[in-house]
Amino acid sequence: MAKAFRSNDEMELFRAACCSFGIHLNTPQVEKFKMLLEMLLDWNKRISLTAITEPSKIVIEHFVDSLAPIAHGLLSEGISIIDVGTGAGFPGLPIAIALPTAFVALLDASRKKMTFLSAVREGIGLTNVELCHGRAEELARRHEHRESYDAAVARAFGRLDVVLECCMPFVKVGGRMIAYKGPGVFEELRFGEKAAMELGGIISNVLEFFLPTTDIKRTLVIVEKVKPTPPRYPRRVGVPQKRPIANLLK
Numbered sequence: 001m002a003k004a005f006r007s008n009d010e011m012e013l014f015r016a017a018c019c020s021f022g023i024h025l026n027t028p029q030v031e032k033f034k035m036l037l038e039m040l041l042d043w044n045k046r047i048s049l050t051a052i053t054e055p056s057k058i059v060i061e062h063f064v065d066s067l068a069p070i071a072h073g074l075l076s077e078g079i080s081i082i083d084v085g086t087g088a089g090f091p092g093l094p095i096a097i098a099l100p101t102a103f104v105a106l107l108d109a110s111r112k113k114m115t116f117l118s119a120v121r122e123g124i125g126l127t128n129v130e131l132c133h134g135r136a137e138e139l140a141r142r143h144e145h146r147e148s149y150d151a152a153v154a155r156a157f158g159r160l161d162v163v164l165e166c167c168m169p170f171v172k173v174g175g176r177m178i179a180y181k182g183p184g185v186f187e188e189l190r191f192g193e194k195a196a197m198e199l200g201g202i203i204s205n206v207l208e209f210f211l212p213t214t215d216i217k218r219t220l221v222i223v224e225k226v227k228p229t230p231p232r233y234p235r236r237v238g239v240p241q242k243r244p245i246a247n248l249l250k
């Protein structure tokens, strides 16, 4: 009883924060987020999924944060999206719940995370989610994934040029990549600009905003894909991180 009471409070906070972000979810969608919160808290006791354990923080810093591109009109219904290095499903799971006719592929190299994501998909009944287990550098070379998505998203995946090398190959020409970053991103932009150009993209915008109800500053880096990514990218597993692309470009 006490637990249900508490998660209702959190869901009120979530609904209010979404509203102030301009996102209006219906009751079945809020119910899905509540189930996700409960599964995350439960599974996190056994496997390490998130360092944030306070439910009210999870709803703001994981759920609402994940929805920021929707609030800014950057992702919409009907499109295909890949979340590269999704971990416990962020930002991909909240996006899939909020956009039920979008198709969302969740990619991660960790098998433990895949087990959790699979349980969530079944438990919540998310029919628009596909799981992709493996390294981004390898999966991006497969025909079924290469330049196949309208959008790629990534949060907490690494330096901007590393993120771009691992994500841009998945994006169709005419699509976009969205990197979720903190306020420190401005120091990475020069790496990002070089890398974007090399990989067939252009950084079109950097959006700064506060997470609703907090003083936490977040940024979204938007990269438009203007031409195909050269076939030599991404390089072999581990190389994008070990020898970041911007360090090699003049």
Ligand code: SAH
Binding pocket: 084, 085, 086, 087, 088, 089, 090, 091, 107, 108, 109, 110, 113, 134, 135, 136, 137, 154, 155, 156, 157, 166
């Ligand atoms: N996006 C999530 C998780 C970030 S942690 C969030 O913001 O909460 C980074 C995740 O990326 C980890 O789960 C790790 O397993 C995965 N990862 C790191 N490098 C990867 C690679 N090259 N290919 C696929 N997954 C990778």
